[in-house]
Amino acid sequence: KTTLGLVGGGQLGRMFVHEAQALGFKVAVLEPEAASPAAQAADLHIQAAYDDAQGLQQLAQYCSTFTTEFENVPAASLAKLAETGFVAPSAACVSIAQDRIEEKAFFTRCAPQTGILPAPHAILRSEADLAQVSDDLFPGILKTARMGYDGKGQVRVKNIDELRLAFAQLKGVVCVLEKMLPLAYEISVLVARGADGQAVVYPIAENVHRDGILFTTTVPSPHVSAEAALKTQNAALKLIADINYVGVLCIEFFVLQDGSVVVNEMAPRPHNSGHYTIDACVTSQFAQQVRAMAGLPLGDVRQHSPCVMLNILGDIWFDGEREIQPAWDKVLALPSAHLHLYGKAEARRARKMGHITFIAPSLEQAQAEMQQACQILGIAL
């Protein structure tokens, strides 16, 4: 079957669909929302919930190879699809990334090989666990173990009293309390692996977050040392091989003020910080996802231009209460700007609507044009 099956309909799915189509495949998307970015681009849209038995069955009628673009697709749905075809990444791999407790246990188990640990943390399943929390973890960040993204489901707590209050407000949701670390900067490492075990690792991406949401990605990273780059890239390759992962995986790391490296979390799919690969690398992360699932050779990860990726959030559609149209014509007049809009029906604050990649002969020029675009669009720098 030359139709690839995708569970999830967001922008990551849309970019996957575009790359799959460019490589000669058709894509069938399982997604409950009609107007979702990937459903609009897909060759076939099966409109049903991710755990809908009939929807899954229909997807399996058209496809024998499946992937996902959304890390919170029920692992049971992926397991179901695996009964009839090849699922990459597997339900087992995705389920590790769906739960911060399992994810941190995985990173800790692999630490003897990678040399990199997660942040000091405590697992909070019930109120009784609060008594065991060490003072060492304050100030800390309380994170729900499951379903959090873009900083949602996170509360910063200065002491045990604030923790008690925040945990009580979550009403029995299993959480992780992480020590707040003195970050120097944040990086991510994108890796891809085929079913034959062949793996490739992209250059280090340096990420700036605002209010818990990715703001910019800069590649090459202006700060990372050659040593830290090698260490995190090797760690990513070890981690992806350890769980026999097939597909694209992104691992986020913190570099602390003392130069040490901590592993934060991983996403079992292409990642926002890897969008730059579409315009700046020989093979994009989405093309890599297609190749890995379809059993094709992985592509060259070489970056051919320095770049900065700027996320476009729905906020710039609003001028006070008034809805406006961003001045794309002025942005596109910048020579290095590649605009990607996701076709979302409605702009909302803090909603990812698109991104712009600035590709220039020098990183300085890419950065300068990114700043010009921010001025044009009314994005504070």
Ligand code: ATP
């Ligand atoms: P994503 O959208 O990346 O999946 P998320 O909601 O899963 O986000 P995290 O990546 O865990 O959340 O945290 C979001 C951001 O908050 C991080 O990129 C970092 O800037 C900050 N942060 C998280 N944990 C810590 C920590 N232990 N110490 C300091 N800063 C942290």
Ligand code: MG
């Ligand atoms: Mg996350």
Ligand code: MG
């Ligand atoms: Mg994160």
